Amino acid sequence: xxxxxxxxxxxxxxxxxxxxxxxxxxxxxxxxxxxxxxxxxxxxxxxxxxxxxxxxxxxxxxxxxxxxxxxxxxxxxxxxxxxxxxxxxxxxxxxxxxxxxxxxxxxxxxxxxxxxxxxxxxxxxxxxxxxxxxxxxxxxxxxxxxxxxxxxxxxxxxxxxxxxxxxxxxxxxxxxxxxxxxxxxxxxxxxxxxxxxxxxxxxxxxxxxxxxxxxxxxxxxxxxxxxxxxxxxxxxxxxxxxxxxxxxxxxxxxxxxxxxxxxxxxxxxxxxxxxxxxxxxxxxxxxxx
Numbered sequence: 001x002x003x004x005x006x007x008x009x010x011x012x013x014x015x016x017x018x019x020x021x022x023x024x025x026x027x028x029x030x031x032x033x034x035x036x037x038x039x040x041x042x043x044x045x046x047x048x049x050x051x052x053x054x055x056x057x058x059x060x061x062x063x064x065x066x067x068x069x070x071x072x073x074x075x076x077x078x079x080x081x082x083x084x085x086x087x088x089x090x091x092x093x094x095x096x097x098x099x100x101x102x103x104x105x106x107x108x109x110x111x112x113x114x115x116x117x118x119x120x121x122x123x124x125x126x127x128x129x130x131x132x133x134x135x136x137x138x139x140x141x142x143x144x145x146x147x148x149x150x151x152x153x154x155x156x157x158x159x160x161x162x163x164x165x166x167x168x169x170x171x172x173x174x175x176x177x178x179x180x181x182x183x184x185x186x187x188x189x190x191x192x193x194x195x196x197x198x199x200x201x202x203x204x205x206x207x208x209x210x211x212x213x214x215x216x217x218x219x220x221x222x223x224x225x226x227x228x229x230x231x232x233x234x235x236x237x238x239x240x241x242x243x244x245x246x247x248x249x250x251x252x253x254x255x256x257x258x259x260x261x262x263x264x265x266x267x268x269x270x271x272x273x274x275x276x277x278x279x280x281x282x283x284x285x286x287x288x289x
Contacts, residue, residue: 003121004071005033006062008081009041015078015227017271021256022077022118024270028134028263029126036066036074042084045194045228057101059088060109067110077118077256079226080193083151085115086158117152118256119225123169131176136264138178142286144258145182145219146170147210149229150190164188170223170255177262186213191232200239207232208240211248220282223255230254235276251279261288 011019026033043058062085066074076082092098092109102108116124122131153164161167165188171181189210192203210233214222224230234252241248252275260270267289272279283289 001030001125002032002034003116003125004066004069004074005035006039006042006066006074006076006081006085007035008039008076008078009044010078010080010227014231017274018077018227018230018254018256020269020271021254021260021265024265025122025256025259025263028260028265029122029130031121031126033075034069034071036062036071037069038065040065042076042081044080044084053100053104055084056088056091056097057104059085060092060101061105063088063110063113064105064107066113072112073114073116075116075118075121077225078228079117079149079151080228082115082117083158089113089115090158117225119152119169119173122173122259128172128176131173131259135177135262137262137288139174139258139262139286139288140178142179142258142288143182143218143220144171144174144179145184145214145217145222146174146187146255147214147222147224147229147233148188149224149226150188150193152225153188170225173255173259174223177259179258182214182217182219184213184217184219186210189213191229193228193232196232196236203232204236204240204243207236208244208246208248211237211240211246211250214250215248219250220286221251221253221258221279223253223258225255237277249277251275251282252277253279 043055153161156164174181192206196203237248257270
């Protein structure tokens with residue numbers, strides 16, 4: 001199976017472990033990721049705050065580039081990139097918007113490009129049986145709180161997700177690995193995303209709530225599918241502990257990293273050394289490394 005791959009900026013920088021683990025997992029599953037040639041930034045969280053046309057033209061440019069590569073399906077692991085691509089598709093249904101964007105790009109934007117999150121590729125294109133077949137190191141006993149955040153499922157008009165408030169696809173993947181997915185309250189609660197820089201106090205408060213809820217259900221690890229969410233949950237724990245006199249030390253891992261471990265991929269190849277909140281102790285306790 002061959003599918004277009006749009007890594008976006010974060011997966012080539014702060015979220016490189018997400019890129020590494022995604023590529024390794026797809027390789028094991030027989031999915032060929034064809035990175036979109038000369039892709040550009042999707043605009044992420046800032047663009048639509050500044051200029052609507054730019055916020056649509058940037059992801060549309062990537063669709064044009066993907067089409068030039070002969071791709072009809074493109075997956076974006078970053079939830080923000082995925083959202084911007086899906087939002088652009090929705091806005092391009094307006095003939096006037098499409099006309100303006102195509103004028104800016106001097107190119108026709110494809111209307112039939114399928115945009116997927118990498119979780120969609122795994123659950124819908126590959127299938128859970130194929131995932132389970134590749135497990136060589138069962139994650140039995142590992143309690144996982146699956147965290148989706150805002151943009152993997154919402155807004156439903158854009159994503160097309162039915163269970164946008166209580167999604168279960170990531171839980172299904174974790175169960176296929178032998179792990180125990182937990183029932184908890186804040187799986188789609190906002191972490192604050194890029195407000196980490198401009199409204200840090202708000203992000204610390206939001207992130208504390210997420211960590212508190214995961215701790216309440218005795219999660220061993222929080223699994224995520226967004227580099228912005230990972231940055232806040234993984235990197236802000238020391239600040240949260242200092243501000244609120246808490247003692248959080250919860251491993252935050254991309255769901256693809258957990259898949260990679262279950263598939264027998266070496267930790268270094270998954271980028272586990274990149275985490276700010278230590279994961280080694282947890283992995284050693286579970287005999288995963």
